[in-house]
Amino acid sequence: MLGIIFTTLLDMVEDKMGYAIVDELLLSTKLEGSYTGVGHYDFNELLKIVVALSEKTGIAIPDLLEAFGEYLFGKLMQGHASLLPDNISMIDLLSELDSNIHVEVLKLYPNATLPTFTIINKSHSHIDLLYRSPRQLEQLAVGLIKGCAEYFDETCEISLETMTSSPHEVKISVNLQ
Ligand code: HEM
Numbered sequence: 120m121l122g123i124i125f126t127t128l129l130d131m132v133e134d135k136m137g138y139a140i141v142d143e144l145l146l147s148t149k150l151e152g153s154y155t156g157v158g159h160y161d162f163n164e165l166l167k168i169v170v171a172l173s174e175k176t177g178i179a180i181p182d183l184l185e186a187f188g189e190y191l192f193g194k195l196m197q198g199h200a201s202l203l204p205d206n207i208s209m210i211d212l213l214s215e216l217d218s219n220i221h222v223e224v225l226k227l228y229p230n231a232t233l234p235t236f237t238i239i240n241k242s243h244s245h246i247d248l249l250y251r252s253p254r255q256l257e258q259l260a261v262g263l264i265k266g267c268a269e270y271f272d273e274t275c276e277i278s279l280e281t282m283t284s285s286p287h288e289v290k291i292s293v294n295l296q
Contacts, residue, residue, distance in 0.1 A: 120164075120165055120232060121158075121228055121230065122154050122158035122159060122160060123156045123194075123198075124191070125154040125158075125160055125165060126156050127190070127191050127194045128165065128169075128191075129154070130194070131187060131191075132144065132172065134190075136176070143175065144168060144171050144175065148164075148167045148168055148171045150164055150167065150168065162254055169187075180258075181258040182258075184256065184262060185258050185259070185261050185265070186262060187262060188258070188260065188261060188263040188266060189262040189263070189265045189266040189269070190262075190266070191263060191266065192266025192267050192270065193266055193269075193270070196270060199224075199227075202220060202223045203220070204219070208271070209267055209273050210241065210242075210243060210244070210245070210246050212267065213236075213246050213248065213267070213293060214238050214246060216236040216248075217236050232254070233252075234250055234252030234254070235250075235251045236248045236249065236250055236251075236291075237249040237251070239290065244294065244295040245295065246292075247291070247292045247293075248290070248291045248293075249288055249290055249291075250288070250289045250290075250291050251286060251287065251289075252287060253286070253287060255287050257291065260291060261279065264291070264293055265277070273295055274295070275293050275294060275295050275296060276293070276294045276296065277292065277293050278292045280292070
């Protein structure tokens with residue numbers, strides 16, 4: 120997983136809970152913590168941090184992943200707003216994750232490990248996507264979609280339905296209000 124994901128997670132914990140918690144987390148997970156934005160690290164290390172954070176705060180892992188996704192979208196847009204086509208709508212952005220946005224991400228970061236999002240249904244105010252990834256981060260996707268809605272000044276409802284467990288496939292439905 121890309122270093123920016125790790126540095127952004129630790130930035131979120133520092134912003135919301137203070138540096139002392141970051142320090143405790145790294146000590147308790149025995150991870151050295153010297154992540155750099157351009158590095159590449161084992162996905163299991165990210166899970167260790169999230170599990171330790173959940174134990175420390177009492178916040179359930181899916182809720183932490185969602186909060187992280189929401190925070191991450193804003194941070195990704197700060198550095199990569201030029202990746203979005205001009206005047207794109209939120210639904211169009213969601214429908215172009217596989218065909219455009221994540222393709223551009225891969226050009227910038229050839230090491231990135233990305234999910235796939237297949238469009239099942241789409242209208243101007245609604246989209247159903249099939250999320251597929253062995254990392255099972257659909258709750259992170261929900262947070263990213265919430266961050267995306269904030270970015271576009273939209274309000275939406277999001278629901279998840281697991282379709283198959285192997286491979287891991289989850290239907291994500293987004294309805295704009
Ligand atoms: C709402 C829109 C988006 C959704 C739902 C989404 C979803 C995801 C998910 C769920 C992952 C985790 C990997 C996995 O599940 O296997 C991921 C990774 C990533 N996405 Fe997106 N994404 C969105 C928009 C963006 C945008 C706009 C950018 C860049 C500007 C971006 C850049 C990345 C990067 C850099 C990674 C990390 C890859 C790695 O660590 O190897 N995403 N995305």
